[in-house]
Amino acid sequence: MNPTVRLHRKLYSKTAIDAAKAAFEHLADISVVRDTDWYKVEFVDPDPDVQEVIAHEFANFALAEVVESVKK
DSSP states (O other): OOOEEEEEETSHHHHHHHHHHHHHTTTTTEEEESSSSSEEEEEEEEOTTTTTTHHHHHHHHHHHHHHHHOOO
16 A cells, blocks of 8 residues: 555645655655645655655655745
């Protein structure tokens, strides 16, 4: 089963998710699907060294992007 994470649209911007996707694309094929209130992010064929943590690290990175955008 591929790692996945759901990110709520009120907390995570599409811009932040796109930045995280660009930063993590060397570690997995990343699919982002927008649902009504959520973005579902799936990591296909992740690097085995990061498979257990990639979803959480991706969410942390995206959240940091949101924080940085609010500071501006």
